[in-house]
Amino acid sequence: MDAFAFLHALRFRIRRHLPTWLFDFLFSLWLRIGKKFLNAYYYLKLRAFKKPTTVTVEHGDVKFQICIDPKNGFIDEYVFLRGAYEPHILDLIQKHLPSGGVFFDVGANIGQHSLFAAACLKETGQIYAFEPLQPFYKQFQKSISTNGFNNIKIYNFACGNSTEQKQIYTKFNNAGGSSTFKLWEPDATNTIDIKKIDDMFGDIQKIDLMKIDVEGMEYAVLQGSANLIARLRPKLIIEF
Secondary structure, eight states, rough: OHHHHHHHHHHHHTTTOOOHHHHHHHHHHIIIIIHHHHHHHHHHHHTTTOOOOOEEEEEEEEEEEEEGGGGGGGHHHHHHSSSSSSSHHHHHHHHHHHOOOOOOOOOOOOHHHHHHHHHTTTTOOOEEOOOOOHHHHHHHHHHHHHHHHEEEEEEESSESSSSSSEEEEEOBGGGGBBBSSOOOOOOOEEEEEOOHHHHSSSSSSOEEEEEOOOTOOOOHHHHHHHHHHHOOOOOOEEOO
């Protein structure tokens, strides 16, 4: 457990045993002083993250390796500093993906959730991952090879409610937040392919769990996979 996770857990343990006024005072003191020291620690640690590297991620009893790159910004930096990204989502994957299960990772980014699922499945089952941005796609492929996973298939296109091409907008400090919606002035613009899951996987016979995190395109993904979802009734984890 890294410093941030430890302090987060400690906060809730302390709260159970202190009067509200005392807890509120100590917590406000932490926000004013302690958090600044922790941020300074992370800043100094991040200075060592200057080139692509491979790190080991551990969450519970699951361990795997992942390739990260400082040019991607936030998510890769988070993994470098703190380890597992979105641990609450990893908990849901481990809970709801049975041995031999099938997992769809729509919006895979650098592949952390799929790699975690593969490590949980231990060479059983199958993972279908979708990532339209070439740098993430290639980085994810390298992580798959590094771990020797044979149960991940990765596709270099986005999922939606039509077959088309669209522009995707990227900010360099958080490439993982790239979106087909231009909500800010982008640092880069790329053209990506979009396809319907129903068209590509209409004959598939099993999906246990589907994670959809596509920066505003979630409803379009649901529309483009409506027949498959209605037929197979997978559990869904959706960013909103």
